[in-house]
Amino acid sequence: MHKTLDARGLACPTPxxxxxxxxxxxxLNTVEVIVDxxxxxxxxxxxxxxxxxxxxxxxxxxxxxxxxxRQGYMVGTISKPEDCPQPAASDQxxxxxxxxxxxxxxxxxxxxxxxxxISFIKTIxxxxxxxxxxxxxxxxxxxxxxxxxVLEDLVAYxxxxxxxxxxxxxxxxFGLLKAKKVGETTNMLDIITAxxxxxKVINI
Amino acid sequence: xLVGLGAPDDAGVYQLSEDLALIQTVDFFTPIIDDPYDFGxxxxxxxxxxxxxxxxxxxxxxxxxxxxxxxxxxxxLRAVLAGGIEKLKEAETVLIGGxxxxxxxxxxxxxxxxxxxxxxxxxxxxxxxGDCLILTKPLGTGIINTAIKxxxxxxxxxxxxTELMAELNKTASEVMKSFPITACTDITGFGILGHLAxxxxxxxxxxxxxxxxxxxxxxxxxxxxxxxxPAGSHRNRSFRQEMxxxxxxxxxxxxxxxxxxxxxxxxxIGCPEKYAxxxxxxxxxxxxxxxxxxxxxxDKEKEIINIV
Numbered sequence: 358m359h360k361t362l363d364a365r366g367l368a369c370p371t372p373x374x375x376x377x378x379x380x381x382x383x384x385l386n387t388v389e390v391i392v393d394x395x396x397x398x399x400x401x402x403x404x405x406x407x408x409x410x411x412x413x414x415x416x417x418x419x420x421x422x423x424x425x426x427r428q429g430y431m432v433g434t435i436s437k438p439e440d441c442p443q444p445a446a447s448d449q450x451x452x453x454x455x456x457x458x459x460x461x462x463x464x465x466x467x468x469x470x471x472x473x474x475i476s477f478i479k480t481i482x483x484x485x486x487x488x489x490x491x492x493x494x495x496x497x498x499x500x501x502x503x504x505x506x507v508l509e510d511l512v513a514y515x516x517x518x519x520x521x522x523x524x525x526x527x528x529x530x531f532g533l534l535k536a537k538k539v540g541e542t543t544n545m546l547d548i549i550t551a552x553x554x555x556x557k558v559i560n561i
Numbered sequence: 562x563l564v565g566l567g568a569p570d571d572a573g574v575y576q577l578s579e580d581l582a583l584i585q586t587v588d589f590f591t592p593i594i595d596d597p598y599d600f601g602x603x604x605x606x607x608x609x610x611x612x613x614x615x616x617x618x619x620x621x622x623x624x625x626x627x628x629x630x631x632x633x634x635x636x637x638l639r640a641v642l643a644g645g646i647e648k649l650k651e652a653e654t655v656l657i658g659g660x661x662x663x664x665x666x667x668x669x670x671x672x673x674x675x676x677x678x679x680x681x682x683x684x685x686x687x688x689x690x691g692d693c694l695i696l697t698k699p700l701g702t703g704i705i706n707t708a709i710k711x712x713x714x715x716x717x718x719x720x721x722x723t724e725l726m727a728e729l730n731k732t733a734s735e736v737m738k739s740f741p742i743t744a745c746t747d748i749t750g751f752g753i754l755g756h757l758a759x760x761x762x763x764x765x766x767x768x769x770x771x772x773x774x775x776x777x778x779x780x781x782x783x784x785x786x787x788x789x790x791p792a793g794s795h796r797n798r799s800f801r802q803e804m805x806x807x808x809x810x811x812x813x814x815x816x817x818x819x820x821x822x823x824x825x826x827x828x829x830i831g832c833p834e835k836y837a838x839x840x841x842x843x844x845x846x847x848x849x850x851x852x853x854x855x856x857x858x859x860d861k862e863k864e865i866i867n868i869v
Contacts, residue, residue, distance in 0.1 A: 368792055369790065370707045370708070370788075370789050370791075373787075373788045394792070394795075396791075396795035396796075399790065399813075402788075403785075403786070403788040404787050404788030407788065553717075553720060554717060
């Protein structure tokens with residue numbers, strides 16, 4: 358399939374994006390892009406080159422005509438940085454970090470709060486693959502010790518590949534360093550880094 | 562008047578007394594990223610930077626706002642201004658007023674006033690043979706901002722570049738004051754080579770930049786390789802290409818990064834070679850972690866920048 362795109366009068370990066378959409382969606386093997394400035398000419402040529410197209414440019418009055426043909430009709434993919442979730446695209450997986458700073462959910466009745474946190478931990482798996490880090494601080498670290506009502510659930514999550522980070526300062530504070538049965542003991546820098554890398558941080 | 566329109570620099574400087582001079586600057590632009598609070602932080606850091614580049618201390622600031630109130634509503638503007646105030650606080654600078662008008666296209670920036678001792682005023686002229694050049698922030702924000710517009714940048718990249726642009730040049734400026742600095746400027750719209758050309762133009766010196774030592778955001782190289790180079794990079798190049806000589810092994814991608822227009826870029830500092838390593842160490846120790854020695858000044862040729 359062949360297509361001619363008119364990208365005259367458009368500022369970068371629009372000409373490149375038009376070209377990208379055209380070769381991706383229409384699976385073009387040859388494409389012709391008309392631009393009217395040097396910057397767009399270089400960018401579109403470079404983009405097509407990076408997608409395994411052979412490119413030639415003709416100057417016509419004030420315009421440039423960029424003609425490109427897919428090399429050996431290979432199917433090129435658009436290179437994106439690896440491991441980079443795109444928040445705009447709904448089909449991409451996002452990284453959710455859940456920060457739990459309590460052993461009971463919400464304020465009000467403590468007995469109710471303890472029941473709710475059990476239910477919370479048991480249900481959190483519904484987030485599926487997007488649940489990326491579970492970070493436990495302050496009273497939250499008590500969920501990782503011997504007599505925690507959710508210890509089994511946390512161990513199961515960990516075995517399924519979820520990274521559970523447990524605040525070392527907090528464990529020391531409560532004298533629970535040895536009682537911790539699940540998760541990696543961590544520090545504030547790791548917690549901050551995880552927050553920075555996450556697409557979404559949920560605080561409990 | 563110490564610095565004015567006769568020799569355009571980062572800011573204007575007017576001497577008040579033997580030991581005190583006033584520095585004034587103004588800068589504003591249209592949003593470069595979606596988050597209004599971050600845009601406010603970046604625009605304020607960018608406006609403050611001119612004072613830091615001259616070795617001054619910012620004291621007061623005024624907001625400049627052109628805003629489509631009907632289209633965007635109050636909340637966005639509030640967030641932008643709050644972002645600006647966060648950076649002014651960090652800079653220990655007082656917001657004393659401002660002016661806003663209704664406009665179809667949103668623009669925000671600040672006019673900043675500061676003080677400097679006339680003997681410790683750094684301009685973009687003064688580099689001498691034997692000086693080293695130190696850059697305090699990595700390059701590539703213009704290319705990455707273009708990729709963000711194209712929807713290609715990951716959330717991690719956006720976060721990293723946002724924090725970089727919002728970072729004040731305050732610490733770098735404070736650290737350099739204890740060294741015998743010969744010249745300084747901040748890297749903004751003309752790209753590092755455009756600003757360097759201003760430093761070299763009309764002098765008897767030439768500069769050699771070691772491209773391998775220039776700090777560059779890795780994503781900028783990736784995006785430049787697939788054609789996300791802003792038109793500003795091409796404009797900067799056509800304006801200054803007579804002054805720039807590229808070694809044969811310098812890639813077009815590297816060339817475009819070196820001409821890439823920066824938003825709230827780092828300081829480019831010149832100092833005699835024997836102090837350069839020490840200055841770089843001090844910068845890094847104080848948290849200016851990307852600081853690097855990127856080149857050297859010679860007197861072999863006039864008005865030339867060699868990239869090797």
